[in-house]
Each structure stands twice: as structure tokens, then as C-alpha cells.
Amino acid sequence: MNFQPAAIDGNLVSRAWSGEMIAPLSDRGQGTAASFVSKTFDHDGTGLPIELFISALGLYRCFINGTRVGNDVLTPGWTNYDARIAYQRYDISKLLRPGPNRIEIWLADGWYRSPIMWGAKAIPNCWGDRIGAIADLVGTSGPLLSTDTTWQSGPLPILKSGIYFGEIYDARLETAAETHGTERLPFDKGLLVAHETAAVRELQPLAPIGSWTDHEGRTIYDFGQNVGGYVRYTVHGVAGTEVRVEHSEVLGPDRHFDNRNYRAAAAHTLYTLSGDGDETYAPHFTFHGFRYARVTINGDAEILEIASIPISSVPEPAGGFTSGNPLVNRLVENTIWSQRANFIEVPTDCPQRDERLGWTGDAQVFAGTACWLSDSQSFLKKYLRDVMADQREDGAVSHFSPDPTRLHPGNFPGYAGSTGWGDAIVVIPWVLYTHYGDRSVLSECLGSMVRWVDFVWSISNGPIVHPPSQWGARGFTFGDWLQPVGDNRKPRPTIADDCAATLYHFISTDLLAKIAGVLGEQALEEQMKGRADKIRLAFANEFITPAGRLAHNDQTSYALAFLYDLIPGEHHAAARRHFRQVVIDADYKIGTGFIGTPALLPALTKLGMDDLAEKVFLQEDVPGWLYQVSKGATTIWERWDSMAPDGTIYEPDMNSYNHYAYGAVCQWLFECVAGISPSPAAPGFAEVIIDPAPIPSLSPVSAYHDISQGRIEAGWHCTGSEVTYALTLPEGCVGRFRPGRRHRNVSLNGEPVIEEAVLPPGTHRLVFSLPDY
Template sequence: MSVFSQVSVSHLLTENLPNPISIDNKTPRLSWQLSSPDRSELQTAYEIQVSDRPGGKPSAWNSGKVASEQSVWVTYGGTALQAGKKYFWRVRVWDNKGRESGWSKPASWQMGLLTPADWKAQWIQSAAKEDASQPSPLFRTTFTAKNGIASATAYITAHGLYEAQLNGQRIGDAYFTPGWTSYNKRLQYQAYDVTSLIHPGKNAVGAMLGSGWYRGYICYDWQHNFYGSDLSLLMQIIIRYDNGRIDTIASDGSWKTATGEVRHSEIYDGELIDHRQDQKGWSLPDFDDAAWTSVQPASYPKDNLVATGNEPVKKQETFHTGKLLTTPKGERVIDFGQNLTGWVILKLKGRAGDSIRLSHAEVLDKAGNFYTDNLRRAKAQDVFILKGREEETFEPHFTFHGFRYIRIEGTAGEINPDDYTAVALYSAMPKTGEFECSDALINQLQHNIQWGQQGNFLDIPTDCPQRDERLGWTGDAQVFSRTAAFNRGVDNFFAKWLKDLAADQKPNGAVPFVIPNVTGNGTSAGWADVATIIPWNLYLAYGDRKVLEDQYSSMKAWVEYIRGQAKNDLWNTGFHFGDWLFYRPADDNDGRSAVTDKYFIAQCFYAHSTQLLINAATVLGKKEDADAYSALLRRIKDAFLNEYVTPDGRLVSGTQTAYVLALEFDMLPEATRKKAAARLVQNIQDYNYHLTTGFLGTPYLCHVLSQYNYTTVAYKLLLQDTYPSWLYPVKMGATTIWERWDGIRPDGSFQTPGMNSFNHYSYGAIGDWMYRVVAGIDTYEDGPGYHHSRISPHPGGGLTSAAADLETCYGKISSHWRMTSDSLAIDIDIPANTTSTVYIPAPEGGVITEGGQKLSAVASIHIDGVEKGYLVLGLGSGSYHFLVRADYQEN
């Protein structure tokens, strides 16, 4: 008989998803969370049961009692799993107090289609000659379902983008499916539970397709048909009955096709919808499709099909009431108050043939007029044509816009802003992190960081959502990846994108500028290093070894590419972007531009990628590789010292970025590091506490300052509100992160319209310092995924409080501090089945208590010593309230 339990198990995930229905990993990983009111709660053993029927015996797997603390990424170890089949699982645990939990509530997963032979469907397309300017095709068929339907699953993919319907209802709530991948190598399909949409008797199913990334206009030279010129559909529905029978409805030559109301759709240009061409009820069983034509079956491959393992794009926040403006030019404009990515849903009543055009913009110019020059060739316009008589609703399908403002043209009479609703769309990554402090401008900066991420994490990490680009730039993604992993659960999102990186990596190991690669050849230091940086950051944030296993060959190939380009271990060849968009004064008569030698930067990233490869090899037990690349790393650093550093430790480039990279990537001998940090600080002071870094130096700037005990300087940089600084755009009214430090100049004029996005998340990488240093929540390599966390808050900068909360794989971890003139209160939450090393500021003569007691009287606290003015504590799970009483001074 077990001891009465106070530990429970919840939050069951399969492959990091709740109850997924298209798993193609034949040995899926299972995760759960523990909860207990007690402190220092640890798991010591678990038991998992898996059945092929709800509430049934563990027919697929019974792990038995396994002595292990592991509660995330536990690999399934039962019988072979069958394509399309659903499995149910539950788990119970034993803790370090000898207690046994009850069984968790059951969770489930369903296997996807695992081989090309599992697809009974045929690719189908319109027999008419197609091009990107033609209307979106519709496809449909009818079928008969029998009584006793137990379940039904639809599997769908397309060349192009699709929206599917069944009996007049939209299938699922995902948008821009099947997503953007390297289509010819990896084409995702989606699975949907459609049990509730099917009824006994006659049913109808169909889909509408759009050009999307597959064949639409994409990239700079207005290229199209990049992956193919066709729009094609592949779809099958598997119906399972109570008596065990299975029916399969599959796309084939019997389906019919026509066109409908979407007359033109492009990602950059927008969408034209003509309600007069609406095929009303086209997905209903009794629709008359006599005028429709037969489809044409096609023989496209199915061996590139993969299940979708990342969260799809969904509708998110809505903005119902914008502010109606009339510009000095007399244009009618609605301001939604937030720069976002998505579209506008419009309600309108008028005569047949009347049209309305919505144009989209991020900003108004200094005179208050609608500004679209920075969109370059992207039209970003949606045009709606009315059918007439009754009120009509318009909503795009296969386009998206980056905007805060819309301009309304074509409609007469007064405009009611309530008829226009802005909808944000982005990948449905779970929200994980929150940060707030006592400074309103910093809180707005955090808001801008989050919205910059949301607006650009639309299936891939785009650079910007508004102009004729919207590409998966590798440099932008890598500099922001750690910040991203705080704000949202991005492990599935990035794992998917990294597979496309590996797929598009060149045979010689070079990594293209953008992923998926639609720009051709080309690679650059700091951009291509995404191949090593993001896998390692994901491992630290989520503790998933598989991302390292999956990407290891890609990581190694990238380092080997650099080795092949280097001469005597010095990478001083080829094209590089360098410290992109670094500080350049408008009038640089005295040569003050912060130019950092591009080959200097390349050598630093060569060392960094090699170090991360060593880290991955060590985690994966690849000792020979770890030893070999450790020897290479020593040579890389020696070559750096010989080429770029004087005997006194001065660098050939005296910029902030040069000193930051050299210190962050451990390129300098220990004896010269303090001098180098002091020179960095002197540079910052010379610029009156302004930063001059670009894309590559900015993420590490404040981290290096804190590492070398200059947190006060880091705070001054963070709180600087004149150009160039993080808060300058905030004071200029920004609601997202800008591409340039001075996208709008102090006089209201704009930077060059050829490259001036107002939603470009890269400089939002400062968020990582806010979370890991100001609030103090960080990881350790010996317990990745916050299994062993570090909590080390750094009060300062005149802030009186800061608070961060992060949902980890194990549960919520929190660090809140509040400072008064004579005390510092710190509240900490540590999730069950984890431990934390906590650093409490310990001013000389101060008294520290927890929950009103001396620390020595609290059994759950282990005092490990004092380090740099901090008391170091070892803590188990639970909630803690520390109070530091003293004439408190900032640390």
C-alpha cells in the first residue's frame, strides 16, 4: 500500500505537443510535470502505460517501475506503432519522500502516415493552364459515410497553400498550410480530427488553393514558380467505424474543379476577392457541380511528405476599434494602435460591382500622411468587390500584411471603424515568458520585443512581414533565438526550420543566407553560424538531446566548410555581412563610424561555432570529435591573436562589437581580458553611454559588461533614450522593434526606404539580458531545460522592481525583486523535479531572512558560500520569500 500522496502528475505531452494526431517519430518522446505543495520535490521513479484503446490494458507498452528522475523526453519503448492508429497513455511517479502519485489523467497521440504507401490519395490539379495571376482553384467531391462512425481523420497537403472544407465547415483553424519548407525535399502534411464534421449519408469535401510561397512571387527579383508552376492537392480522409471497418476517401480523377471568389492572391501584393464569383455552398453535399470540370491526376512524389511537428499559424489577437483619421492629403486611414502581422476583416454593404481597396502601412510620415515607400515593390493591398444588397464580410485567405494603418479607397459615404477588425496571425507557439519592471519605457520595450517576435514568427522566422522580402534570414534568427525561447515555446518552431536548414545546406557545408533557400548561393559569418547557435540554444532552453542529434551533421558540416575556407586556421576569405546596420553618424567627418573588420568577426564566429560543436559532441558522447575540434579551437584562437591582437591586448578594430565578440567568445588570454573590458567601457563612455553595435554585437553587449562587473554601465545603455539606443524608438512611438536604430530620425524624417522595416526583431535580443541578468533566470549546462537553473537577480539602474516568470518543461520558474531604501525583497518559485542555484545580493552588514526565518533555520536551504557580493544558495523546488535588510545599495 502506498503512502498517502501529495504529489500529482499533469501536463502530459507527446513530442512536446498535447494529444497530437500526426506523429511520425516511431519512438515518440513523452513528458509530464510534477506538482506538490512541499519543497524540494523530486521524482525518483516513474511508470508509463500505453494502450491502443481508451481505458484499456497497456497493450502497447508497460514500462514497469523505472528508477529515474527523468520526466521530459522519455522515449517510448513498446511494440511497433502503426500508421494512423491512436494510442492512449498515462503515467505515475514516485518521489524522494517515498510517496507514490496516482495515475495521471490519460493523454493520447495518433500516428501519422509513415510511408508513401500509406497515402492512397493521388495528387490532383486543374487541367486548365495555370499561372500565378489566375484565380484560386476549388476542388470537391462527395462520398457516403455509414452509421457508427467512431473517428475520422483528414490528411491534407498541397503545392501552394490550401484551405479545406467539409460539409460547408472549415477544416481546422490553421492558416498558410502546409507551411513553408524546402518543398522539393520536405513537404509537410497536416492531420485534422474531422469526426464531428462527418455524418452518416452523403457528405462533401473540398479545398481551395493559393499560390503562396510555392509558386507566388518571392524574393527580390520578383521570381515566381520557384518550386513549381502547378497548384495541386493531396487529400485523404480515413473513417473508422465502431465495427472495425475502415473507409478511405482519397483525392483522385473523380474529383471536380472550378474557380471561385478569390480571383488573385499573392503574399506581397495582397488578394482580390469578388463576391460576384462566389460558388456559394461549394463544399455542401447538394451543391450542383455540373458546370465544374474534371481534375487532372498528377504523379508528383510522396516520399518527401513529412508530418507537421510544429504549431501552425492561427488567428491570435484582434483589434476591433481603430481610430479613424483624415490625413493632410485627404486620405481616410484607420490606426489600429499596434504594428502587427495579419489582415483586416471588413463588413460592408453596397451595390453589386462596388469595390473597396485596403492598403497597409506601418507608419505615417512626418506630415501625418500614409507612408508605403519602405514596402518597396510590395503592393500590400486587398481589393474586395461586392455582390450587392445585403451586408457582406470580406477576409483574405492566402496573403498577410505587416501594418498598423490601413488606407480605405473606393467606398463612398462615412466610414465606421467598427466595421474593420485587424487580426494578428502568427505561429501558435505557447506563451511562456513574462517580464515587467518599474520603468514604463522598459515595459514598452518588452512589449515591442514580444510583438516583433509574434509578427515575424509566421511558420518561419522572417526578417520582416511587410515589404517584398519576408524571408527566413539566418542571422536575424540566431541573434534572437535565446530571447525568443523565453517569450514563447519555440522548440517545435525552430526544430522544424532547422530541418530545412539542413536540407538546403550546400554539399560543401555552406549555409545559405535565408532558409528556405530562395536566394541561391551565398554564405556569411554570423548568419550561417545559425547552424550551431540555435541547436545549442534550444538544448539549453529545453533540454532536448534530439535537436543536437538531428542537427549534428549539419553543425559539423558548417565548421568543416569554414575550415576549408580558412588559411592556416584563419578565416579571412569570402563575402561577409559583418556587423550589419551598426551605428553610422549622419555626418561622419571625423571617421567615427563603428566599423568592425569583417574578417575579425568571421574568426570570432569560427571559434564560437567550433566551441558549440565541441559542446554538442560532448553531450552526444562523441569523444573523438570533441578532442579533435578542441585542438582545432586552440589553433583558431592562436591565429586570431597573431592576426588581430597586439601584445598589450588592443584589437585591430577598436569598436564595441570587436571587444564584445572577443570577450564573449573567449578569444583573449585571461591576463588581457580585464583590460579589454575596460576599453569596451571607455568606448561606451566616449559615445556618452550610447551603443554603436549592429546585428552581431548587440546581443552580447550587456552580457559582456555584466560578466566583467560593469552591470551599472549595461543599465545605462539599456536606459539611454536618445539615438542610438533601445529606448529611442520607444520614445518615438514604436510598438515593435525597428530594423534600424534611427528608422525615424529625431526630425521625423525616415531612413532610406530601401531598407527600413519597422517590425524587425533582431535588436530585441536585449530581452535576453533583461530576463537572464535583470531578473536573473538562467540555465546551467549540467541541467539543461532548467532542470538545474540559476537565479541571480541584479537590482540596479534606478529600477525599484523587476519580475520574470517562465514556463519551462518542468513548470513555472519565477524571480521577482522589489527594492526600497533599506530592503530588497526577492520572491522565487522553482518547479518540482528541479533544483536551482540562487544568488542573493548580500551587502556588507546586511541581514538575510527567508519567510521571516534566518537562513540557517530553513532546512530546505543549503548555503554554498559567498561569491562577488552574493550569497550562494542551493534550493529545491518550492516558493521562497527572501528579505535583505540593509541600507541597500545596488549590486
């Protein structure tokens, strides 16, 4: 047998399995001790390549002769397990020895059957109630060993584990005992596909930057960075001593430990010492969101070493941005850390509380930034397959994917169909196309896109969407979620649901017309162009007054309408004045929520209001990007007001300190401030649009982005009103620069530029003067 895949569907790779999905008879169900399955087998020691193909229902770790196979974390990963399950492939040649060998596969609940969702209605056994493993050991001449009912099983020292719960481990029980057999589970092997993206990996450990003892004698460690991951420590002590580790993201005003925002998630580990020398422990089948750890020791033991271990599916950066403002630089770093912590198999909202779900709205607004900061192509493509698997029969897209509510609608009915969220099925593929030139993702998602835009049209049977106000009703929308209102005695205006829904109705319909054009689907292209025109006209009639004021006179309405060209020419100048005044009246404070925030600064820049963009971006009061940085944030907050100026924690029931959505501003930093954008006309950075909009107070600025062709570098500094801009393009990448309103007296490599210029690969120098505002 060779090592080539047996079948390929797109880039989903399947294979012919000899093994069966087997369940440990030692397993007692969700929330009980984890189990292993094992087999002793002979190997001739020929030294020829041996590969292991392996997957599981639940999470697994595999050991051969006591040595762990690979260093992937949380395998086989998280998908809609009823649609497909990932398998992994490892070269195990060096782990085998001549004669008897032992393979042991540890199994635990994981996402498969841990309680998922929040509160009393959390769903246990969401995708199934039996854990199991399937494996083939394959040599050059065929299978050497496969899972079957001759394998044995037994309980593990992991007495309980869960995604939200954490883990309980008793090291006194580490000697594996094969107390039970196994049984074959009914299972469709066609569900198994090769892991579609990079596996979750550990990043470099973070040592504590400080520690102290609280009034109850517990030690609190500050690791200096909020992460998604876990604590690893080495301890020495007496057998039976217990070490409990609890986690938190923030401290109260008097440095007291506070993790109330974790809600029902216990998010802790409990380790019982064996007493056998120095013992090192980290949880096996869970993760936490935290900066701080509180360690309680019951008994006689000493912590010798402790570290925070971040984990991520996207551990390596693909882009960076620095400026002359340290707060801005920290904001970018915070966004990178939030992406790492929430890109763990699925783009989740948060890594800490009883949620950690792949919210589609968060993912679609952040997708562009995600692709600037890391190579997110396969990660988001995998996610889109979960979105498609969750799509309802009427075309509604789930609020999050993988979606536990789809299989258990009685617990959480109506969790699909919100505009701004479901639009992920159109927006994210387009982002992947422009950034990576991935045409296949457009083809793969096209049918789901059509069903989605048809669904949105059907909500009100026309171009203006009137979402119901009842949660869970068909077409309910989150609108501009968490849009700030300012002083509650005289709140600022906010966008209404019908306007927000209609804006996104247009965005996706117009985008679908472009996608159909790329794919050569001319009939669909014309149909969607016509529908987008109807929405555009209806929007202007419904939401723009004869004086050019938008109906709700709020920042989100103006930002989205201008960014997506929904303001008719006759109203453009007046609407621009109203938009400007709305920002000034808010004292340059942000007035946008989840869907408006990514559009705010790009819209101001598009309109040439760079002075307003600068003031909004750099103001340090709440609500504002730099406010949270000034309060010591090391990741992006869920709410603009997550912490009061005096350090008081906002209402903890819905308050995450690691939510990447508002970090979407980084896309503006790359594309507007640094002035480099992918071109839809030549995607995958075959062509780069060069259009810098310098913010003088940020000087000097430097940005880079790694693409398949190499590295793009851009930077500038200001001397008075003169800007010197340096750009380096790799081979296979050209730039296109057209002087705009903010580029006066332009020279390129010492030669004057009046019209559009094409920049070949290499290093270039632009010099221009900024206008007065």
C-alpha cells in the same frame, strides 16, 4: 485502419496515402485566379470517427458541406517543399451528414509559386508551377474517400493572390462552378510529414484606436499595434462596389499614409461586393505587416465593422518581464509582438515588404530570447530542418531558409556562407538543448554543424577567416550588419569583417566541442577543442595589441571577445579598461549591429560594469533601445535610426519597423537583470542558475517563465543599496546560487550565505547589498 502513424523518423511522422496529388485543370498558372477541387460522396451517418489527412502544393483551405475545416491559417505551411511538405489532420466527424456530402479544397499560389525575393529578379514558381491537393478521409475501417482524377475543379472568386501581392476577391463569383476536371501530378508521397510545429492561428482582433479621412476621401485606420496578419471587415453596399485596403507600418510627419518601405510588395486587398446583405471579408492566402490600413471605396458601400487580425505560430506567451520603467516594459512588449509577427511558419526578418525570409543571422541571435518569450522548441526545430535542407555541398549554410535561391542560383548567386548567419546551425540547437533539454536536436544537426565549421575553416584554410569583400563570393560575410557609426563627420570605429568572422568561427567551433561532449562523440570533441584553441591563440595574436587594445577598438569586438573568453589573462585588465572607455566615449550610445548587440550588455554585466550597462540600456537617444519606444514604436525596428527625431522616415529601400533581432536584449533582462538562466549541466531548467544583476533604476522588477515543470517566478526591489529578491521554483526544478561581486551580506530565507547554495522547489527570499560603482 487505426489512426497511428505508419512510420516515424525522429519526430517526423509519415503515413501510407491512398490519395493522389491532383491538380485542378481550371488552374491557369501563377498569378491567375485560384482554383478548387471538389467531390460529392455518400456517408452512412454511423457517427463513428472520421479523420481528414490533407496537404497541398501551394496553400489550401478545405470545406465540407460549406463549413470550413479547422481554423489553421496558411496551411500546409512553408518548408523546403522539395525536401518535405507538411500535412494536417482533422477530425471531421461532426461536419458530415447522412447521405450526400461535398468536400471542396481551395488552392492558391502561396509560398510555393508566388514570386519570392525582391525586385525585378523575384522568383515565381520557385518550388513548382502546378498547384495541387492530396487528401484521405479515413474511418475506423479504412479510407472512405481519397483524391483521384474523378474529382472536379473550377475557378474561385479569388482572382489573384500572392504572399507579397495580397489578394483580389470578387464576391459576385462565389457560386462554385465545376467547370473542369483534375489530373494526377507526379509526386513523391514520401515528402509528406505531419506538421512539425503548431499551425498558424489568429489572435484576438484589434479594434481601431482612431480613424480619419485623408484629402482624397480615403479612410485611414490606426489599430494601435504593428502586427503580422490582415484586416477583416464587414461591409454593406451595392453589388460591384470595390473596397481596397492598403497597409502601412508608420505615418509620415503630417500623418500621411506611407508604405514606401514595402518596396515592390503591393500588400493590398481588393474586394468586390456581391450586394447580398452584410458581407464580411478577410484575405485567405496572404498576410501583411501593418499598423495602419487605408480603405478606399469605389462605389456605394459602408464599412460596418473593421479589425486587425494578428496571426502567429507562437500566439501564447511563455514568459514576461516588467519593471518600474514603462519604456522598458513597452520594449519587452514590442519584442513579443515582433516575434509573433515574424514567427509565421518561419522566423522571418519582416512581415511587410518583398522579402519576409527566414534569415539565419536574425534567428540565431534571437533564439535565446525567443525561447524565453514563447515555447519555440518545435518551431525552431522545424526551421533547422529547412536550414539543413538548404546547406550547400561544401558546407555553406544559406543566408535564409527556406532558400529560393538554392533552386534558382542564376537569379541570386552566392546566397550562402556568411559567418554570423550560417552559425545558426550550431547556435540554435544548443539553445534548444539548454532551454528544453532536447538532446535529439543536437544529434539531428550534428553532421551539418561539422560541415559548417569545416567550411568556415576552409575559407582561408586556417583559424583566421579573411572573407572576400565581393557580395556573393565564397565566404562573403555580412559582418556586424547595420553597426552604427555615429556622427558621419567623425564616425566611431566598427569591427572589420575578418575579426567578426573569426569571432564567430571560434564561437561555433567551441560550441561544437561542447555538443560533441554531450553526445559522447569523444573524437570530435577533442578535434574541435584543439581547433578552438588554435582559433583562440590566433585571434589574440591577430587582433589584440600588446597593450590589450583590440584591433578595431569597437564595442562589438570587445563584447564578443569578453563574452566568449577570447581575451588572454595578461590582457584582461587592460582590455576591460579599453572596453569601458569605448562605451564612455560613445556617450553610452549603442555601437553594435546585428551580431554585436546581443553580446553588449551581457558582456558588460559579466565584467561587473553594471553602471555602464544601465546607462547604455536606458539612454533614450538614437541609437538606443528606448529611443524607438519613445518614438511610438510597437515592434522592434530593423535599424537604430529607422525614424528621425522629427518623425522623418529613413531611406525606405531597407527599413522595416518590425524586425525582432535587436529585441534579443530581452535575454539579458531575464538572465542578468532578473537573474534566472538555464544550466547547460542540467538542461531543460532541471537546474536554474540564480545570479541577479539588479539595475536599481528599474526597481521593482518581476519576471516569469513557463517551463514543462511549471512556472518560474523571480523579482526584486531595491531599498537604497539593499535588494530583496524573491524566487519561486516549481517541482522538478532546483536553483543554484553562488554569491558574486554584486551580492554582499547575503541571506537566504533569513540565513547567511557565504558559499554556493542549492535552492529546492518552492519560494525563496534572498537579501543582499549592492556594491558602489
